[in-house]
Amino acid sequence: MTEPGAVGDYVADSVDLVLPGAPGGGIANFENPFPSCEFNWSIAEVLGALRRAGLLLESFDEYPYVNGWQGFEEMAELGGKRWRVPAGRPELPLMYSLSVRLAG
Template sequence: MSSEEGVGDYVAVSGQGLAGGEYETSIQDFVNSHPSHEFSWGLGDIVTAVLDSALTLTSLREYLYINDSPPFANMITSEGRWSLPPDQPNMPQMFSLTARK
């Protein structure tokens, strides 16, 4: 998927909702003038690319919520985080990965 608007300031949109982060207001009304291109890569593809690059995987965490905008209908929000309703089976919505050289 491509977007001429580019990636917005999802950090500012999430504000205090980012896990483990301290938030300070910075640029106001940010507008990205560069187009963005998004791809759907499987978690296995990403981890394999990290390992094939001779990096050492140091952490991989999955989160049952997502910041910014909900990818599914009927999601509920709390403090900038979106998650599936309690009456639906839950699944990870995003992940974090760290690696070192």
């Protein structure tokens, strides 16, 4: 899916969530001239690509919230730029993290 609106500096915008106290701030007045291209890859596709690249999975975790993205109006804010499915609805993973290392 391609959208004409560009992605901003979401890494710099999330540094306080991901790495509290880390130096940074991103690029001042960053403007991305490129359209946003989104892909719908399954977990199996991601893990298969890592395996084919010769990487070994060390950890995989799922989270019932997402950092810095309110995908739908109904999403509930948890504070600190984190959003989750509204109360009273079934929880589902909205974000995951993984760490890998080179095989051998």
